[in-house]
Amino acid sequence: MPTTPASVWQVPETCGWNDYVREADQALASTGWIVLRPDICRDTPSPAVVARTTWTGPIPAIAHLHWPEKLAAALGPERALALMGELRQEGTRIVQTLHNLAPHEPRPDLARFRAAIDVMTDGVHFFSAEHERVAREHRPALPIPALHLPHPRYSTPEPAISIGCFGRLRPYKRTAEFAAAILAGDDELRLLVAGHPDDVEADRRLRAIAEGDTRLDYRPGFLPVAEFRHLLATVEWVALPYGQLHSSGVLVEALQADRRVLSVAPVGGTALYGTYDHDRWLTVPVWNEQAAIRAWRSTVSQSRIALPTWSDAAGTLVDFYSAVIATPPRRS
Structure with a gap:
């Protein structure tokens, strides 16, 4: 099955801890991209029931992994890697946002999972050039295609x-x-x-x-x-x-x-x-x-925050998605 043009699956699909995923979801949709929600990975303060462990429905052009370990927690590391491999075979390209250069708490059991995901990844979103430099010291398997885009600011109105x-x-x-x-x-x-x-x-x-x-x-x-x-x-x-x-x-x-x-x-x-x-x-x-x-x-x-709005960031992100899609797939 071919991938659905201009479509993205965010991992996690929802996040109860902060508004990053929700605001990204809305901003990406506003550009005309289709945001797919197969109900495979939801990150909530209380454990979420996994609706399914296999992919059904349209295949995303981009799988955007914000916190890949959440997928491992939802499906188990082996099944999560298998699912990402299946999507890649269908033509999905994988983009990661490096929110964390390394886990805040050591998880040796996820070391293989993280390394395998890095090898599968086709493009990386870093918050800055310095962010990229430090990340590559710890994550040598990350791909070359990269986007430097600061963390967008939330839509919370600035106080008067x-x-x-x-x-x-x-x-x-x-x-x-x-x-x-x-x-x-x-x-x-x-x-x-x-x-x-x-x-x-x-x-x-x-x-x-x-x-x-x-x-x-x-x-x-x-x-x-x-x-x-x-x-x-x-x-x-x-x-x-x-x-x-x-x-x-x-x-x-x-x-x-x-x-x-x-x-x-x-x-x-x-x-x-x-x-x-x-x-x-x-x-x-x-x-x-x-x-x-x-x-x-x-x-x-x-003295005001100078970060980009989500509206500006979404346009930059989808341009990066398009550039990743136009590049030959990475061999892993």
Whole structure:
């Protein structure tokens, strides 16, 4: 029976321990590839009942082994090797992702199984060139065709960045101007403004912004010290959008609480307060909302995870599958 074009069988087919297999499944399907699920290998916290030990149905073009030892656990090492051999005879190509360079716990009983699987493998997905170098020192039987692709990030939404502006609202603090400017963008953020509104116009503007943008949490009113410190602990950044920064109790509290700070450079310099990395206390020489926000966005983007999305990774993976299929089968 010929293999089914653009089809893949993942091993394990499901994994109850993390979302890697499920997200790979969905991403591969979104590219148009058929994900086969013969119900042979499922990895769950409670032992899964094996529905069958022989292959029935369409033959996959690719068998993608994430954790081959799970197949050995499901079928037994000998039957697992026999099944992979049968699929190879039908034309299936085997790809491994080297999640683990070597078992975390020694399993001498699986040494032959792992070595045999490496010999059968047609292509390997490594997370980096260094990953490949180290892996080949331990796994000399792995094939030459290789893909370097970092571990994709999960689809879990990134948490909104939280910024706080605290203290009495006064014209020189430019709190309303800062709120309007930063919320004009589409950043995933929560802006907390809390303090007594000495400035009537700033209060009016902030109330209007809060009515139209749920990202602004505006809490006008006197803040007792205990409540201020409680709110301070809920934000990642403290912004002091002041035209001039002479001395500030909010600044000292923020630094003591290890919050990240965005401000104009203080009179006397930041060294008066200690030594801080640029991404911990971000200053601009002259306060300007747009310049400060640009610098803040640049800093935030550098501290965000840089791994590929599953959508991007899936396209790269299926290109690798196609390249493996186009290469003459490996002799084992």
